[in-house]
Amino acid sequence: MLTHFNKDGKAIMVDVTEKNETKREAITSGKIFMNFETFQKIKEGTIEKGDVLGVARVAGIMAAKKTSDLIPMCHPLFITGVDIEFVLNEEKLMIEARAIVKTQGKTGVEMEALTAVTTSLLTIYDMCKAMDKAMTITDIKLCKKTGGKSGEFINE
Template sequence: MSTSYSLTHVNANGEANMVDVSDKAVTHRVAIASGQVLMQPSTLKMIKDNSHKKGDVLAIARIAGIQAAKKCGDLIPLCHPLMLTKVQIDFEFASDSSGLIIHGLCKLDGKTGVEMEALTAVSVACLTIFDMCKAVDPGMIISNIHVREKQGGKTGHWQRETNDRQG
């Protein structure tokens, strides 16, 4: 998979540059990202049973992920602030009880993609799970955060192949 791209966030002088999207067409854009938090089976059971003394881990992580997507333009220096029309965070319990898989979906009608918002949502949801559970399982591992799919814009529909970099 060898595709050549030029860096758009650097101007001709090599300086950081926010991309000018004023001439781009407004299209419906969607991005889906995923990540995982690996943990002890007992920690996963505590989350699943909603028996954590700090409260509902998944509800808090969901809210954190949604808030993070909305703040992406404030966190990533050259990201455009976007008017998101949908942010959704879903959780999947790993079948082998090794942890949680987090999925984030972001949508909008706009001139630039929402991949960074989806990645930020998933990242912060993972961090929130870690924060809430670190006292009972400090060895948790956050991993495999990646874009699974994107739609819209000039590149159209893109979907990660299942064997593409272990995604």
Template sequence: MKQQLTHLDDQGNAQMVDVSDKAVTVREAVAEGGITMQPETLKMIVEGGHAKGDVLAVARIAGIQAAKRTSDLIPLCHPLMLSKVSVDLVPDLDSSSVRVTAYCKLAAQTGVEMEALTAVSVACLTVYDMCKAVDKGMVISSIQLREKKGGRSGHWQAE
């Protein structure tokens, strides 16, 4: 059976998916991504020497806030009542990067993947915004869904 895009009707028009017939189940998603920078920039972040304050703390809050506002940013996403959002930012001195992981959870009729992906994206963008004055060459990369649980399609995990 051929898979079809759920956000398009039979005529190819954009539509919000009707989830009213779906069961309310616990749904979880984990997404990750990263931002690579100059070693001096990462050192400044880790040592707390940034004039704008704690870069990782601000990025964490921004990611959590972004997850909560996903339906305002992605036009066809359903507004969701998230029960849990966590955003972890882990500096890696060897690769001169910060690895960002977001976890989102709720009990609902639709998944929470977009919220986790949005949290990672905005956390990375916040690191970039706070550090761009000293390092315009930072690279945000590898934003991806790592795992999802719940709903009709069940458990999925990236290879």
């Protein structure tokens, strides 16, 4: 059932008034591939614009908090925690970003976590595009979510 449409087929924000508050968490991930020089400079912290991963982490956290301003049918949420992690893979010249977002509420934080991880990767691209315009962002996905009526979901 499509919950973002009313009986007349018009777009609506889902009414969560009667839903129970539960602890909710969403974990997302995504990857950015780049050339060797860009990867090395990020790893060494020598990109001219500054601490790429530090700025990308803050950007992801800020994005999670602004998700309802960007996605029309998202509810504004009281986010209780956001963590952004980066794993550098030198063999593949790739950085994997993971976002973990938590709340205690009536609706999940999947969109906030997806927005966080995407914005983190876009920030890496933005800070490094002068030296590598061919960077590729891929595999943005929900890895896991807990809480709510549907319970746990794990994306294998």
